Amino acid sequence: MSNRQGVPRHHLLTVLVENKAGVLARVAGLFSRRGYNIFSLAVAPTDDERFSRISIVVDVESAPLEQIVAQLDKLVNVVEISELHPSEAREAELLLVTVGADPGERAQVIQLVGVYNGSIVDVGQREISVMLAGSPESLDDFEELMRPYGIVELQRTGRVALPKLGSRASAASLGRGLAAVAGSE
Amino acid sequence: MQLTGAQALVKSLEMQGVEVVFGLPGGAILPVYDPIIDSSIRHILVRHEQGAGHMAEGYAHVTGQPGVAMVTSGPGATNIVTPLCDAYMDSVPLVCITGQVPSTSIGTDAFQEADITGITMGVTKHNWLVTDAADIPRVIKEAFHVATTGRPGPVLVDLPKDVSNATMDWYWPESVDLPGYRPVAEPDRAAVEAAATLIAAAERPVIYAGGGILKARACEALADLAELTGTPVVTTLMARGALPDSHPLNLGMPGMHGSYAAVTAMQRADLLIALGSRFDDRVTGKVSAFAPLAKVIHVDIDKAEIGKVRRPEVGLAADCRLATEAIAETVRHRGDADDRRAARQPWRDQVSRWRAELPYAYDGDGETGAASSASAASAVGELPGRPPLLKPQFVLETLRDATPEDTILASGVGQHQMWASQFWRFERPYSWVNSGGLGTMGFSIPAAIGAKVGRPDSMVWAVDGDGCFQMTAQELVTASAEGIPVKIAILNNGYLGMVRQWQHMFYEERYSEVYLSPDLPDYVGWAEAMGCVGLRVETPEEVRPAIEKANQIDDRPVVIDFRTDSMEQVFPMVPAGASNDDIVVHPSQRAVLGARAADEEGGR
Numbered sequence: 001m002s003n004r005q006g007v008p009r010h011h012l013l014t015v016l017v018e019n020k021a022g023v024l025a026r027v028a029g030l031f032s033r034r035g036y037n038i039f040s041l042a043v044a045p046t047d048d049e050r051f052s053r054i055s056i057v058v059d060v061e062s063a064p065l066e067q068i069v070a071q072l073d074k075l076v077n078v079v080e081i082s083e084l085h086p087s088e089a090r091e092a093e094l095l096l097v098t099v100g101a102d103p104g105e106r107a108q109v110i111q112l113v114g115v116y117n118g119s120i121v122d123v124g125q126r127e128i129s130v131m132l133a134g135s136p137e138s139l140d141d142f143e144e145l146m147r148p149y150g151i152v153e154l155q156r157t158g159r160v161a162l163p164k165l166g167s168r169a170s171a172a173s174l175g176r177g178l179a180a181v182a183g184s185e
Numbered sequence: 186m187q188l189t190g191a192q193a194l195v196k197s198l199e200m201q202g203v204e205v206v207f208g209l210p211g212g213a214i215l216p217v218y219d220p221i222i223d224s225s226i227r228h229i230l231v232r233h234e235q236g237a238g239h240m241a242e243g244y245a246h247v248t249g250q251p252g253v254a255m256v257t258s259g260p261g262a263t264n265i266v267t268p269l270c271d272a273y274m275d276s277v278p279l280v281c282i283t284g285q286v287p288s289t290s291i292g293t294d295a296f297q298e299a300d301i302t303g304i305t306m307g308v309t310k311h312n313w314l315v316t317d318a319a320d321i322p323r324v325i326k327e328a329f330h331v332a333t334t335g336r337p338g339p340v341l342v343d344l345p346k347d348v349s350n351a352t353m354d355w356y357w358p359e360s361v362d363l364p365g366y367r368p369v370a371e372p373d374r375a376a377v378e379a380a381a382t383l384i385a386a387a388e389r390p391v392i393y394a395g396g397g398i399l400k401a402r403a404c405e406a407l408a409d410l411a412e413l414t415g416t417p418v419v420t421t422l423m424a425r426g427a428l429p430d431s432h433p434l435n436l437g438m439p440g441m442h443g444s445y446a447a448v449t450a451m452q453r454a455d456l457l458i459a460l461g462s463r464f465d466d467r468v469t470g471k472v473s474a475f476a477p478l479a480k481v482i483h484v485d486i487d488k489a490e491i492g493k494v495r496r497p498e499v500g501l502a503a504d505c506r507l508a509t510e511a512i513a514e515t516v517r518h519r520g521d522a523d524d525r526r527a528a529r530q531p532w533r534d535q536v537s538r539w540r541a542e543l544p545y546a547y548d549g550d551g552e553t554g555a556a557s558s559a560s561a562a563s564a565v566g567e568l569p570g571r572p573p574l575l576k577p578q579f580v581l582e583t584l585r586d587a588t589p590e591d592t593i594l595a596s597g598v599g600q601h602q603m604w605a606s607q608f609w610r611f612e613r614p615y616s617w618v619n620s621g622g623l624g625t626m627g628f629s630i631p632a633a634i635g636a637k638v639g640r641p642d643s644m645v646w647a648v649d650g651d652g653c654f655q656m657t658a659q660e661l662v663t664a665s666a667e668g669i670p671v672k673i674a675i676l677n678n679g680y681l682g683m684v685r686q687w688q689h690m691f692y693e694e695r696y697s698e699v700y701l702s703p704d705l706p707d708y709v710g711w712a713e714a715m716g717c718v719g720l721r722v723e724t725p726e727e728v729r730p731a732i733e734k735a736n737q738i739d740d741r742p743v744v745i746d747f748r749t750d751s752m753e754q755v756f757p758m759v760p761a762g763a764s765n766d767d768i769v770v771h772p773s774q775r776a777v778l779g780a781r782a783a784d785e786e787g788g789r
Contacts, residue, residue, distance in 0.1 A: 017365070018364065029307055070491075073489070074310075074489055075365065080365075
């Protein structure tokens with residue numbers, strides 16, 4: 001997900017939201033009505049039941065990141081926004097895939113699953129289901145390797161991320177891009 | 186104390202200090218209308234829910250207090266979406282209460298069910314679906330807090346019928362707890378210093394004052410900063426009245442139909458001080474060619490506006506009044522303000538020359554092009570084979586001169602709106618009520634009614650187009666029934682005039698679906714049927730007497746049908762998408778503009 005200059009096109013925003021009805025619709029609606037592109041989106045409860053966390057990978061070519069962050073911050077249910085540059089993030093994603101695996105090919109598939117540290121979660125007569133967690137790039141690679149065997153069904157969760165240890169201080173919270181803009185937070 | 190949800194709602198509104206609610210009842214909101222009978226709150230029964238929304242906006246525009254509208258579910262709620270969107274675009278504090286089908290029926294496509302919180306998510310600051318009667322006081326307090334703080338805007342509270350009917354133990358919350366809502370206020374010191382430094386260095390500064398000045402009650406701060414620094418000011422469509430038009434530094438409205446001086450001053454400026462303005466496309470024209478030489482200081486309470494369209498050198502996300510005061514104080518503190526102001530005299534002389542040479546002009550307004558020299562005899566458009574028609578600008582000038590100074594003017598949307606902004610003289614804030622961002626035709630009649638309710642001691646005139654009038658005229662029935670004596674001046678040219686102007690200019694005069702007829706409907710007959718006084722004016726001599734007659738009538742609304750020249754166009758004009766340098770002035774001024782351009786060329 002880089003453009004030709006090698007500058008990452010995507011950024012990851014971790015958005016802490018109030019756990020209220022319609023919050024996801026508010027966030028998704030904002031992206032759609034302002035024309036911001038979402039690469040992926042994952043939502044899960046946090047250890048505090050009042051809040052949920054939405055992890056959004058945004059296309060920063062569709063709009064400047066600072067504008068996306070500032071618009072998100074206006075949503076009343078959005079409590080905090082953290083922004084992670086891909087180079088400062090440990091990103092992970094989960095993939096579930098069912099691939100064709102005739103008896104003659106099954107061993108090859110299982111071998112590839114082993115190489116990627118995936119696990120076999122189901123086995124049928126002619127298909128097997130695999131679970132794989134890892135960086136989004138490694139999931140992309142694995143998906144390509146499975147394709148020749150015939151992907152029957154595939155689901156990915158969308159990515160979640162944490163700041164790399166040692167660069168935690170640089171995982172800025174909201175509005176970091178607005179260097180010249182100083183509000184009293 | 187046990188109350189029903191409906192009683193709790195009405196009591197919550199009372200606790201918020203609400204004095205008037207504009208609304209129309211229906212099935213799902215019925216429980217709330219019962220305690221309204223016993224409440225101190227005045228309820229104004231509208232004829233269409235859109236009217237309730239625009240009335241609440243008009244009320245909010247002139248009072249600064251949040252307007253409140255209450256309607257039923259389904260069509261009642263969807264009918265008020267346009268005013269919500271209008272209020273969202275123009276940052277008008279509005280609290281809209283909608284009835285909803287019982288919570289047990291939500292999602293079943295019940296009778297008059299509409300997902301109004303879903304529908305209005307994109308046109309409100311926030312909205313709430315109340316699911317428990319005990320939440321009502323808290324939600325109402327939050328709703329008013331969100332509507333009125335930070336960048337003001339509309340909010341909506343959706344109240345299912347079973348929640349209204351349920352009982353709760355009354356309480357009134359001390360404070361609001363909204364962890365994700367933290368409007369900024371105080372300006373950042375370093376940014377204020379940086380702004381003062383940019384101002385000190387500026388030779389050709391312009392203050393670009395927007396509607397945020399009015400929302401922040403920052404008019405005095407604006408005048409102080411302008412005078413202290415000797416900086417010319419442009420007042421956007423939303424900011425008309427923020428600085429008196431008679432103020433020597435006021436260049437009037439910028440933008441697509443702005444004054445030549447305002448548009449050109451921004452194009453030549455080396456510094457734009459944007460205060461509560463948002464670089465709207467109608468102001469900037471082609472963004473890449475807008476104010477190309479200028480550095481920008483941008484003050485806005487909404488951080489998302491800063492850098493949205495134009496990246497500023499200094500951005501100040503803060504309350505516009507506090508920031509403007511802080512900048513002025515810093516400039517003053519540096520001690521060289523007098524010298525720097527004096528050094529900008531050539532710039533002020535230049536913009537004054539533009540203003541004097543190229544004022545707003547129309548055919549028949551006198552040899553010099555000075556709008557104020559219009560004489561009745563020349564204020565007609567003459568077309569072969571047709572009776573002479575009034576010049577709309579002449580009607581506006583006469584209306585301006587024949588009404589008290591504290592008159593509040595409301596406007597619809599289109600040519601008449603632009604002429605009103607151009608030819609009225611705005612001398613005080615909160616005297617101009619119009620739909621700027623959304624451009625809602627039909628805004629003026631209900632907005633004028635709301636304004637009159639908020640400012641009963643001021644005369645309220647609405648200037649309207651014939652197209653606009655037909656969209657919301659039914660609210661004059663409300664005005665008659667409720668004894669709200671607004672006055673409506675229809676500039677009736679029988680066309681959707683602004684659309685016609687674009688077809689004239691950009692579609693080779695192929696007029697598609699813009700003719701309305703000046704005679705159908707009969708506006709005088711219609712006005713009378715609605716309980717108003719109806720007058721028709723066709724000649725210049727009749728204009729002033731008719732206005733004076735209307736001014737004397739205080740027991741019912743008045744509608745004057747001014748028959749105006751349909752050929753008239755709004756000038757100046759910057760064609761959509763063009764650079765502001767390509768401003769098209771009135772045909773009578775093109776020689777002046779050409780000579781001036783040649784002079785400048787020679788002087789280089």
